[in-house]
Amino acid sequence: MMLRNICRYHRQFGEGIWPFSFPQRQHVPSLSTHLQKARYASATTERKKFYENVSISPGEGGLYEINLDKRKLKTPGGKLFTVSNEALAIAVATEWDVQKDTLKFYTMHLTTLCNTALDNPTQRTKDQMISAALKFLETDTICYRVEEPPGLVELQRNEWDPVMNWIEQRYNVVIGSSTSIMGPQIPEETKETFRQHLNSYNFWSLTGLEYVITQLKSLVLSFGLIDRHLSVEQAVLLSRLEEEYQIQQWGNVEWVHDYDLYELRARTAAGAMFVHLSSESTAVKRKILQD
């Protein structure tokens, strides 16, 4: 019941302008503002737009490439940018297409994920990623319960317990939750079950899954999202449950709370899309696996 109130609160005030926000629209940009803006935009975060049209074209091995005018898009590591799934290629092309006079790389989450998977700058292997994900289960957000205030205890019980039950049933494992600082003891069989499951993902999907887990700070919620049990908004809300509780108590600060909320939603949505689309195409994937 409390969660519905939180959602209603967000819908009412989420996009409104607080009376205290300073009147940006009346501020005439002076030379100093332009200089300040330039200082905040480095070559890695922003660039001038250097193309007009974006298109995709089929390349070798059934892969798709992105074309910016006549030039083919490359990764930061210099490799040719290729994806195996057409929908993913279209989504990446759209990210480039909707950029205005400056390219804002921090809004292009799918492109960033593809670049990470293609370049693999930290030389991650599948096994490393699986082990890291399983290690994260020990510090999963859902498993850590507070003992007070009672409102938050009840909220955690009402919102997190169903997800916990769902995952324990779906994978036939035992995870449990704990109120101590040490967290729950995860049995080895549970980790083994998840390890088997994670092994069935390819390298690209694992990259995306690792990203989602890092964003949501929870393996359980990430599985819930990837298995389509939760929507992105629901998963993000559950991940930020304590924050939402505090916002309801003390009020919402748009330039922190909403800013973080939308950023988290964008990144999680990109990660989920990336995982789903990377696990769709079948035979061609094997050519770009980095095993």
Place this chain on the structure above:
Amino acid sequence: MAAVTSPLRACRGLLKELRIAKGSGYRNTLAYKHVLEQFRRNQVTERSADHDTDHALHAARTYLCLLTSTRLHLRLHERYHARGERTPEQVAGLVGLRLPTQPGGKGWET
């Protein structure tokens, strides 16, 4: 937790986001055509809970969430975090004061 968005709302939301993002030429973009094609292909009556349509609807809602959140995040970023600090003159001007001028320059300036 039941799904709230119907396929119709998801589709319209996606097309609206593309229109906002792209401008007047949004109907010629790849994304527009792809979205419409996907919705037409998965078009089933809303009562039948098909496995594939559930997947497709979840994918549509995820993409809609991505587009909406990036737009709103960028909007908040531009509004609050992109302009750096005000100069001392501007800060003084907020409350109607002006900085004092010292014609000879301040003592420590050459």
